[in-house]
Amino acid sequence: MAKVKTQFLCSECGYVSPKFLGRCPNCGRWNTLVEERISEPKNERKSRVSFEGKSSKPQLISEVKMHEEPRVKTGMEELNRVLGGGVVDGSLVLIGGDPGIGKSTLLLQLSGQLAATDRDVLYVSGEESASQIKMRAERLQVNSERFYLYPETDMSNIRAVIEELHPQYVIIDSVQTMQEPDIDSAVGSVSQIREITAELMQIAKTNNITILLLVM
Known part of the structure; x- marks a missing residue:
């Protein structure tokens, strides 16, 4: 059984209050x-930051073991430079x-x-159909047997795929168009994006x- 919590969220700055306020104390x-x-x-989403399935412990900086993260070249030199040499496996960028500067085109x-x-x-689009994306891809001469298109906004379906x-x-194109079904708030809201x-x-x-x- 899901536990429902009511809160009040500022649409301007994201401040959260347990009760309604006429004026946001933050902004x-x-x-x-x-x-x-x-x-x-219940029993879900308990450990968002424990990525390895176990509780982490504080470490002295002198005891932390360092290793060089391998980076994959993107084929775009300027993007490689911005990313510090390429993309790192297991990272979120x-x-x-x-608006309108070509972010979706860059990602395609x-x-x-x-x-x-x-x-x-896997290219997940919340705004365009697969055929629309393919039309843009053909204009950019983007084609590969390893490139999958998935027009979807429901995070539960995206997780499964x-x-x-x-x-x-x-x-993910874009986070503002995605929806987490367990969060009872509008698509693109601060709570949705945060979760x-x-x-x-x-x-x-x-x-x-x-x-x-x-x-966006």
């Missing part, structure tokens, strides 16, 4: 707190920028480049999958 805006109900299943090109390295790429396909790379991002981070770490998350 000072009036009438911005919106009621939302969060359904939290946020891709942001002003990147998907083709990564698929060309003989690794499976990732578990079934086991891709090395997952592209989905935390869940994708856990998926990336536990499965050693690189996830590139587009933020």
Whole structure:
């Protein structure tokens, strides 16, 4: 049985209050707190940050063992430079920028480049159909037998497909269009984005999958 919690979320800054307030104490805006109900299943989502399935312990910095993380070249030199030399397995990368500057086009090109390295790429789109994405891909000459398109917004379905396909790379376009069914709030709300991002981070770490998350 799911436990339901009611809270009030500021639509401007994301401040959370257990009760309604006319004025947000964090950003000072009036009438911005919106009621939302969060359904939290018992015995689930208990350890978002324990990626290895066990509790972590504090370590002295002098005792931490270092190892060089291998990086995969993206085929885009400027992007490699921004990412410190390439993408790291098991990482979550946020891709942001002003509307209309070509973020989706960049990720589509990147998907083709990564698929060309003989690794499976799953491109999840919340706005376009598979045929629409393929039309754009053909214009960009992006094509590969390792490149999968998946038009979907429900995170429970996306989780299931990732578990079934086991891709090395997952592209989410975009986080604002995704929905976590257990969170009773609007798509694109702060609560939805926070929960989905935390869940994708856990998926990336536990499965050693690189996830590139587009933020509008």
